[in-house]
Amino acid sequence: MELTSGGGRTDRELAAALAERDQSALAEVYDRYGTLAYSVALRILGDQGKAEDVVQEAFLKVWNGAVRFDESRGSLRTWLTTVVRNRSIDLLRGRSMHERRELALKPEVPSIQSGPDEQAMGAMERAAVQEALADLPQEQREAVQLAYFGGFTQAEIAGLTGVPLSTVKGRMRLALEKLGAYLRGRGLVDV
């Protein structure tokens, strides 16, 4: 899905401009994905200050690494959110397993504040992902939430949930297959 925003440059064009050190492109990427990046970091860490630090690091990593960006490996948005998620999980690892579990499984609450420039496409994608997650059996949903938002390995999830590792692997595989099929069916997410 090639994204544009309000007549702005496509993600591909922005990535190329970033590689040429075009600072207006960085501003445009931030305006497009800053809310998403911050929301993901805050969702994982539950700490506004740390979430800000992670987002700053992530954008500067994209800024400095844009010349190496390879679109065949994923979109600019996916790259950014992956950097945000990985760095957030790094910071999370210093916390107790209990706290990580609580953070990972905390229920999504209705949006307190939506970005004023939030795109309708973003809202549709969010609704689709939330619906897809809600449709999963609880044990599968928890497995993917613990992995994505808590950074737990499958072995750790097995320990946390008291089921064999093979069961966790099966739950993860089924959950991701269902999520992928659901989202592809909606045609809203690059999966």
Added chain:
Amino acid sequence: MSEENELDSPAFDALALGVDPVTPPPGLRERILAAAAQGGEVVPLRAPQPRRGWPRLPFAAVAASVVVALAAGLLAGSAIGRNSTPPAPPQVVHFSLQGHGSLAGVSATVTDIKSDGIALVSFTGLPAPPDGKVYELWLITPSNQADASGVFLPDSNGQRVLVIERPLSGFKVMAVTVETGPDGVQSPTQQPQVYGTIA
């Protein structure tokens, strides 16, 4: 399917898109763009160390002169301000550091984003320090206490951008010394070779 392959799946990545949006603080955009504008290569500094004394006289004299200058400025400001409303303090302040002696070619610009309690320091003209040595950044109080604020090395172009993730209020001078690497020292062992008054 291995765990690595599963977690590499686009469906896994898509979970980010389901997170409810929260608008980031307005200062974050400015911080990121400022850091990018100053080179974009940011080295987060380590956590501040406990305050240690700065006993050496020459630098103490530098700090003392800064205090005197500040006091004079305050007196002047007080006289000027008696019959007027003082202006609101700026949220972003710029000042510079200058090299001296063997580091006379070094300079740095500091962008102090007071509203966020963070400062960016962009160095140019830094030679590589001697083998086994690093540059160490210090924040000096009016009473000449030196806070170790991080160690760093320049890139191949003699440049480096640092982020100081703490307010500069309460400090009067920012300074750099050459210290033993890789971790630096708790208190300065030599006179500062690059320094400037914190605005």
